[in-house]
Amino acid sequence: MDSAGDWCLIESDPGVFTQLIRKFGAKGVQVEELWTIEDGIFETLRPVHGLIFLFKFLQHEEPSGPIVTDSRLDKIYFAKQVINNACATQAVVSLLLNCDHPDVELGPELSKLKEFSMSFDPRMRGLTLSNSQTIRSAHNSMAQQTLFEFDPKVASKDDEAYHFVGYMPIEGRLYELDGLREGPIDHGPIAPDQDWLDVVRPIIMKRINIYTEGEIHFNLMALVSDRKMIYQRQLQELLNENQRRGMENNDAMSEIPRLRMLIEYEDVKMTKYEQEMARRRHNYLPFIITLLKILAEEKKLTPLLEKAKERAAKKGPKKLKV
Amino acid sequence: PEGEGGAASAGGAGARVDLAAALAAPEVVTTASAPPNAARLAPHLPPAPAGATPDDVRTTLLSPQFAQATNLFSSALTSGQMGPVMSQFGLPSEAVSSANTGDMQAFFNALEKSSNSSDANKSKESDDKKKEDKPKDDK
Numbered sequence: 001m002d003s004a005g006d007w008c009l010i011e012s013d014p015g016v017f018t019q020l021i022r023k024f025g026a027k028g029v030q031v032e033e034l035w036t037i038e039d040g041i042f043e044t045l046r047p048v049h050g051l052i053f054l055f056k057f058l059q060h061e062e063p064s065g066p067i068v069t070d071s072r073l074d075k076i077y078f079a080k081q082v083i084n085n086a087c088a089t090q091a092v093v094s095l096l097l098n099c100d101h102p103d104v105e106l107g108p109e110l111s112k113l114k115e116f117s118m119s120f121d122p123r124m125r126g127l128t129l130s131n132s133q134t135i136r137s138a139h140n141s142m143a144q145q146t147l148f149e150f151d152p153k154v155a156s157k158d159d160e161a162y163h164f165v166g167y168m169p170i171e172g173r174l175y176e177l178d179g180l181r182e183g184p185i186d187h188g189p190i191a192p193d194q195d196w197l198d199v200v201r202p203i204i205m206k207r208i209n210i211y212t213e214g215e216i217h218f219n220l221m222a223l224v225s226d227r228k229m230i231y232q233r234q235l236q237e238l239l240n241e242n243q244r245r246g247m248e249n250n251d252a253m254s255e256i257p258r259l260r261m262l263i264e265y266e267d268v269k270m271t272k273y274e275q276e277m278a279r280r281r282h283n284y285l286p287f288i289i290t291l292l293k294i295l296a297e298e299k300k301l302t303p304l305l306e307k308a309k310e311r312a313a314k315k316g317p318k319k320l321k322v
Numbered sequence: 323p324e325g326e327g328g329a330a331s332a333g334g335a336g337a338r339v340d341l342a343a344a345l346a347a348p349e350v351v352t353t354a355s356a357p358p359n360a361a362r363l364a365p366h367l368p369p370a371p372a373g374a375t376p377d378d379v380r381t382t383l384l385s386p387q388f389a390q391a392t393n394l395f396s397s398a399l400t401s402g403q404m405g406p407v408m409s410q411f412g413l414p415s416e417a418v419s420s421a422n423t424g425d426m427q428a429f430f431n432a433l434e435k436s437s438n439s440s441d442a443n444k445s446k447e448s449d450d451k452k453k454e455d456k457p458k459d460d461k
Contacts (some may be wrong), residue, residue: 186342
C-alpha cells in the first residue's frame with residue numbers, strides 16, 4: 001500500500017465522522033459513539049444503518065466468516081483499500097453506499113461515485129474512491145492541522161496502525177466490510193422478523209472481548225439517521241394530531257417539550273462539533289511559543305520540565321497507548 | 323540547572339516527557355490566566371463558531387486539541403526539526419541552536435536565560451513577537 005495522494009490520519013470521533021459525512025454531501029445521517037453494546041443501547045438511536053468498529057490492527061487476524069466472492073459483489077459496494085489512512089473514509093463511504101433507507105440521501109458526489117464504480121471490481125472501486133478529489137479533500141479537512149512542515153516519520157516511530165471496519169445488513173444478511181480483505185465477510189442471514197442489531201451484537205461482543213483481554217484500544221460508532229430530523233418529524237406528527245383532534249392530549253403535552261429539548265440538544269451538539277473542529281484546525285504554534293516565553297520569563301519553565309521528567313521516569317519507558 | 327540536574331541531564335533519550343500534560347498543570351493555567359499574560363495569549367486563541375462560547379486561556383490549555391498540538395510540537399522539537407521555525411518566531415539564537423539539537427532541556431534553559439533581560443527589553447520583545455506571530459495566524 002502506498003500513501004500517494006496524501007490522505008491524512010483522522011480521529012475516531014463522532015463529531016469528525018458526522019462532519020465528514022456532511023462534507024461528502026450526504027444528508028439525513030450522523031454518527032454516534034457507543035460506549036457499550038448492551039441491550040437497549042440502540043433504543044434512542046434507531047434506525048441504525050450500520051456500525052463502525054475501530055481497533056488497533058492485528059497482523060494475523062483471520063476473517064471471522066466466509067468472504068464473498070460471488071455475484072453478490074455486483075450489488076454490494078465493497079472497495080479494497082488501496083492507500084494508507086483512508087480507512088475511516090472508506091468505512092463510512094461503504095456503509096453509506098450500501099444504505100437503502102428513505103432517511104439517507106447520498107447527495108450528488110456519493111451518488112456519482114456509486115453509479116460510476118459499481119461495475120468495477122473491488123480494487124478498481126478502491127482506486128476510484130481514492131482518486132475522488134471531493135472525497136479526499138473532505139477527508140483531509142477533518143485532520144488536525146499540521147503546525148509546520150515536519151517529517152513525522154522521524155518522530156513517531158511508535159505510531160500504531162488503527163483500522164476501521166463497517167458492519168451492516170444488506171439484503172437480509174449481515175456483512176462486515178473491511179477494505180483490507182478481498183471481499184465482504186458474510187456473517188449469515190438475518191431472519192425477516194429479526195432485528196439486525198440483535199444479530200450483530202454477539203459478533204461485536206466477541207470481538208470486543210478479544211480486544212479487551214489484549215488491552216487493545218477499540219472504539220465503536222453507529223451510523224444513524226439525523227437525530228434532529230427524527231425529532232422534528234415526531235414533533236410535527238404530534239402537532240398535526242393535536243390540530244386534527246382540535247384538542248391536546250396528555251401524552252402529547254409531555255412529549256412535545258421533551259422533543260423540543262432533544263432538538264435543542266442536537267443543535268448544541270453540532271455547535272460543539274464545529275468548535276472542536278475549529279480547535280483541531282487551529283494553528284496553536286504561536287500560542288505555545290508565547291506560553292513558553294511567559295513561563296520562561298517567570299522562571300517556571302525548567303521546574304515544569306523537571307517535574308514532567310520525574311513523572312516520566314516514574315512511569316518508565318513510554319508505554320503503548322492502550 | 324539547580325537541584326536535580328542529574329536526572330534531568332539524561333536528556334531527550336529515555337523516558338519521554340509529556341509536555342501536553344505539563345502545560346495543563348494547575349500552576350501553568352494560573353500563570354497563563356493572569357491578566358497581562360492572558361492578554362498576550364489572547365490573539366492566539368482558536369476562533370469560535372457562531373453560538374459557541376469562545377475559548378479562553380484555561381479552556382485552551384485543558385482542551386484535547388491543544389494537547390495534541392503540544393505533543394506534535396514536542397515530537398518536532400525533540401527530533402531537532404524546530405530550529406528554523408523558532409527563528410521565524412524571533413527567538414534568540416541560543417534558543418534556536420538548542421532547538422536544532424532536539425534537546426528540550428537546553429531549549430528551555432536558553433529561553434529562560436534570554437528572558438533575564440530588563441523589563442524594557444521584555445516589552446520590546448513582546449512587541450516583536452506580535453509582529454512575528456501575526457502572519458502565522460492567517461495560515
